[in-house]
Amino acid sequence: MLKPPLKWAGGKRWLVSHLKPIWEANAHRRYVEPFCGGLAVALGLQPEQALLNDVNPHLINFYRQVQNGLRIRVQMRNDEELFYRHRERFNRLIRTGKAQTGEGPQLFYYLNRTCFNGLCRFNKGGDFNVPFGTYKVINYVRDFSDYVAVFRQWTFSNEDVESLQLEAEDFVYADPPYDVEFTTYSAGGFSWDDQVRTARLLARHPGPVVISNQATERIIELYEGLGFELRYLDAPRRISCTGDRTAAREVLAIKP
Numbered sequence: 491m492l493k494p495p496l497k498w499a500g501g502k503r504w505l506v507s508h509l510k511p512i513w514e515a516n517a518h519r520r521y522v523e524p525f526c527g528g529l530a531v532a533l534g535l536q537p538e539q540a541l542l543n544d545v546n547p548h549l550i551n552f553y554r555q556v557q558n559g560l561r562i563r564v565q566m567r568n569d570e571e572l573f574y575r576h577r578e579r580f581n582r583l584i585r586t587g588k589a590q591t592g593e594g595p596q597l598f599y600y601l602n603r604t605c606f607n608g609l610c611r612f613n614k615g616g617d618f619n620v621p622f623g624t625y626k627v628i629n630y631v632r633d634f635s636d637y638v639a640v641f642r643q644w645t646f647s648n649e650d651v652e653s654l655q656l657e658a659e660d661f662v663y664a665d666p667p668y669d670v671e672f673t674t675y676s677a678g679g680f681s682w683d684d685q686v687r688t689a690r691l692l693a694r695h696p697g698p699v700v701i702s703n704q705a706t707e708r709i710i711e712l713y714e715g716l717g718f719e720l721r722y723l724d725a726p727r728r729i730s731c732t733g734d735r736t737a738a739r740e741v742l743a744i745k746p
């Protein structure tokens with residue numbers, strides 16, 4: 491099985507074995523992930539046809555470049571000085587609207603693998619501002635040709651979840667950013683209102699839906715109120731979207 495090419499907060503590789511039996515009963519359908527992030531689940535389930543969406547434009551651009559045979563030609567070393575030089579260059583490309591082609595996706599890959607916890611964060615001015623990471627060894631990939639055959643049948647899109655064009659028969663697996671209890675606006679910019687509009691949207695979808703989230707009280711109430719069947723799981727210690735590493739109780743909300 492191919493490993494996710496990027497490091498991404500909230501990776502759900504550990505959920506694949508729980509999702510597999512549900513997916514296998516639906517494997518004739520198109521697989522849709524509105525919050526695809528690091529692709530841990532899509533690469534684990536390997537659907538033939540998929541629509542993979544994320545609101546992060548650099549992430550989706552990187553996957554599209556991989557589909558087109560991306561090769562990394564910029565220097566890559568786990569070196570602090572090189573990291574900050576590449577970060578500055580990437581931010582210059584963002585400011586001039588050139589981060590999506592040529593060096594842009596190559597620098598994005600390097601920064602993702604080298605920065606602290608693979609976080610992807612921008613300041614108010616739009617600059618990528620994650621500091622240098624703390625890895626001993628990084629195995630950089632320069633050639634993504636192993637991914638080309640798998641990605642060939644997949645479509646990547648860069649929309650807000652609500653703009654996604656779902657078809658009635660689609661199987662949807664949604665992994666929104668974790669609900670952070672007691673806040674209206676979570677650190678990742680995904681607010682409580684976003685949780686509610688996502689849950690309502692997916693409850694209306696006529697095809698099968700699975701949603702994973704942190705099992706907070708209000709999430710349980712929201713999903714239950716919309717008629718989902720709930721299953722609880724213990725999440726391993728992991729990096730949340732805010733970078734903290736506390737263990738979480740996970741809920742799977744299922745609509746057959």
Ligand SMILES: C[S@@+](CC[C@H](N)C(=O)[O-])C[C@H]1O[C@@H](n2cnc3c(N)ncnc32)[C@H](O)[C@@H]1O
Pocket residue numbers: 498499500501502503524525526527528529530531543544545546649650651652665666667668680684
């Ligand atoms: C928890 S992560 C998904 C992790 C993924 N399941 C994996 O295994 O790597 C949530 C993702 O939702 C994306 N996101 C946040 N707000 C969004 C929105 N309004 N519409 C679509 N995607 C959004 C973030 O960019 C992030 O990649």
